[in-house]
Amino acid sequence: GGISGATHVRYYPTGTTNYKYKYSATNTATLKFLYPGTTYSWDLNNFCNGQWTTYSGSGAFTTLADTVPLPTCIPTGLTATNATAHTVDLSWGGISGATHVRYYPTGTTNYKYKCTLGNTATLTCLLPGTAYTWDLNNFCNGFWTPYTGNGNFTTISDMYKSAVVDANAPESEDLTELIVFPNPVKEKTIITFNSGNNNVYSYKIIDVTGRELKTITNQATTGANRFEVDLTGRPKGFYLLYIQKGDELKHVKLLKE
Numbered sequence: 001g002g003i004s005g006a007t008h009v010r011y012y013p014t015g016t017t018n019y020k021y022k023y024s025a026t027n028t029a030t031l032k033f034l035y036p037g038t039t040y041s042w043d044l045n046n047f048c049n050g051q052w053t054t055y056s057g058s059g060a061f062t063t064l065a066d067t068v069p070l071p072t073c074i075p076t077g078l079t080a081t082n083a084t085a086h087t088v089d090l091s092w093g094g095i096s097g098a099t100h101v102r103y104y105p106t107g108t109t110n111y112k113y114k115c116t117l118g119n120t121a122t123l124t125c126l127l128p129g130t131a132y133t134w135d136l137n138n139f140c141n142g143f144w145t146p147y148t149g150n151g152n153f154t155t156i157s158d159m160y161k162s163a164v165v166d167a168n169a170p171e172s173e174d175l176t177e178l179i180v181f182p183n184p185v186k187e188k189t190i191i192t193f194n195s196g197n198n199n200v201y202s203y204k205i206i207d208v209t210g211r212e213l214k215t216i217t218n219q220a221t222t223g224a225n226r227f228e229v230d231l232t233g234r235p236k237g238f239y240l241l242y243i244q245k246g247d248e249l250k251h252v253k254l255l256k257e
Contacts, residue, residue: 001027003046010055011042033142036066073140080153085128086210088153091120095138102147103134124209129157175201175245184255187232191241191252195220201245205229205254208238220245231256 009022009029022029034040042059045052076094090101101114101121114121126132135149174196182189195201197220204215213234218227229241231254239254 003027003044003048006047008045008052008055009042010044011040014039014041014060034063035141036063038063073138073145075136075138075149078134078136078149078151080134080151082211083153083155084206084210084212085156086126087122087124088126088132088155089120089122090134090151090153092136092149092151093119095119095136095140098139100137100147101134102136103132106131106133106152126155128155128210130155174199175243175248175250178243178250178252180241180252180254183252184257185229185231186257188228188230189254190226190228191243192224192226193243195222195225195245198222199246201225201243203227203229203241203243205231206240206242207234213239229254 004027005025007024007027007029009024009031010019011022011031012019013035020031022031031042039060039062042061043055043057045055047053072094074094075092078090078092080088080090082089096119097117099116099119101116101123102111103114103123104111105127114123123134131152131154134151134153135147137145137147139145175193176196177192177194179192180189181192191203199220200217201220202215202217205213207213216227231239234256236256239256241252241254243250243252
C-alpha cells in the first residue's frame with residue numbers, strides 16, 4: 001500500500017544483486033520462474049509526482065522446496081556423425097529445449113551458430129578437410145548458460161577438387177571410355193567403362209551439399225563393365241558420381257529431372 005499506479009517490483013535472492021523486475025499498474029504482482037527453496041528480497045519504485053522514485057521498501061519471502069530437481073544445464077554425450085566435406089550431424093544429451101550450437105575451426109574464434117529446439121543439429125557449408133570444435137549454450141532454469149562442452153569433428157577432404165585435377169590428366173589403360181546414359185536421369189541411369197584389368201573399383205554418389213548418399217565396391221572384369229545408378233525418390237537437381245579404380249579417380253555430374 002501507500003502508492004498507486006505504475007510501479008516496478010525489483011526482486012532478487014537475498015544477499016545478491018541478481019535483480020529481476022516485474023511491472024505492475026496496480027498494487028499487486030505475481031512473480032514467476034523463481035528458484036525453489038530460496039529466500040528473496042524485494043522492493044519497489046513508483047511513478048510519483050511526475051518522476052520515478054528510487055527503489056525502497058524491504059520485502060522478503062522464501063519459496064518452497066521443489067520435489068522435482070532442477071535440470072543440471074550441463075550437456076553430455078556430444079557426438080558428431082556422418083561428416084562429409086561440407087556437412088556433419090551433431091547430437092547431445094543432458095539438456096533440452098532452446099539451444100545454440102557454436103562451432104568454429106579449432107584454434108580460431110571464427111564462430112558460427114546454429115539454433116535448435118531439440119538435441120540434434122546438422123551443420124552445413126563447412127570447410128573441407130578441417131578440424132572443428134563445437135560447444136553449446138542452453139536456456140535452462142530461466143537463464144542462458146555459458147557455452148560448455150568440448151565436441152570435435154573433422155570434415156573429409158573435398159573429393160570434387162581432386163577429381164577435377166585427375167580428370168584433366170591423360171587417360172590410362174585402367175579406366176577408359178566412361179559413358180553415362182541417359183543423362184539427364186529420370187530415375188535410373190547406366191554407367192559403362194572399360195577396364196585394363198580385373199581389380200576392384202568403387203563408386204559413390206554425393207549430393208550438392210557434399211553428403212555421401214551411397215558407396216559401392218565391385219569387382220571389375222578386363223574389358224567392358226557396366227553398373228546401374230538408381231536415383232529413384234531423390235530430389236531433382238545435380239549429383240556427383242565418383243569412380244575410383246586403383247590410383248584413378250574420375251567424376252561425372254548427373255542431373256536428376
